[in-house]
Amino acid sequence: MSEANPWSVIQLVAERRIEEAQSKGLFDNLPGAGKPMELEDLSHVPEDMRMAYKILRNAGCLPPELEERKEINRLVDLLEHCEDEQERVRQMQRVRFMVTQAKMRFQRPLHLEQDDPYYDRLLDRLSFITRKAG
Template sequence: MTERKPPGVEFETWVDKQIREATERGEFDGLSGAGKPIPDIDRPRDDMWWVKKKLREENVSLLPPTLALRKEAEEAHAEAMGARTEAAVRRIVTEINAKITAMNARPPAGPPLNRMPFDPERVVTQWREHREGTEGE
């Protein structure tokens, strides 16, 4: 739609004409979401909706790296407690420990991490105790 609005033609009329003609040519056929409700249309208006949506889609954290890693460490520990095998617990702990060690080795970009790597033997012991406590459920 590179055509310019002719002088003397009302803007809305010109826009409506462009849309109608494009529709008649089938230029809107096959668009994703056709015939579906607009997502979040009933939500309160938020000028930053598109930024927040993009951050969610890209899995970008608004937290400083150290706080994001604290959260990730808590999630990793919970994941280890729910693991099915001891090998899985050790893999989870090894992966998060590598991230914690790397973060502790560089100057913080935000608040201090204040997190030491997990002791794999301690986590495995906790996992065993947790597993024994939930086997009857």
């Protein structure tokens, strides 16, 4: 005599409750109904770290490297819209300082791959700002 799988019992109960809810129309008019699901590409995150990554992301926490990148991006945005030349120079110095600080903190350079869209965007914006200042 084989033992019953407790998970199959739970699965059976869950499926029945879902069917009951569907027949009562409880899933009608839910937010996002009829729209495609937005699936995340987590292929760049190691499989054993994906759950922790999702929990931290949902809690609004970013890894320090991404927090640095976000702040540098914010500063580059400020530079792009800065009219005052002295303020622009000050912000450019701040960007340089943050990159240097990141190198020291993480014991490695702030590495941007050339195929990273952020890399091209940062270079384009810094070139534009340098031309504008010069």
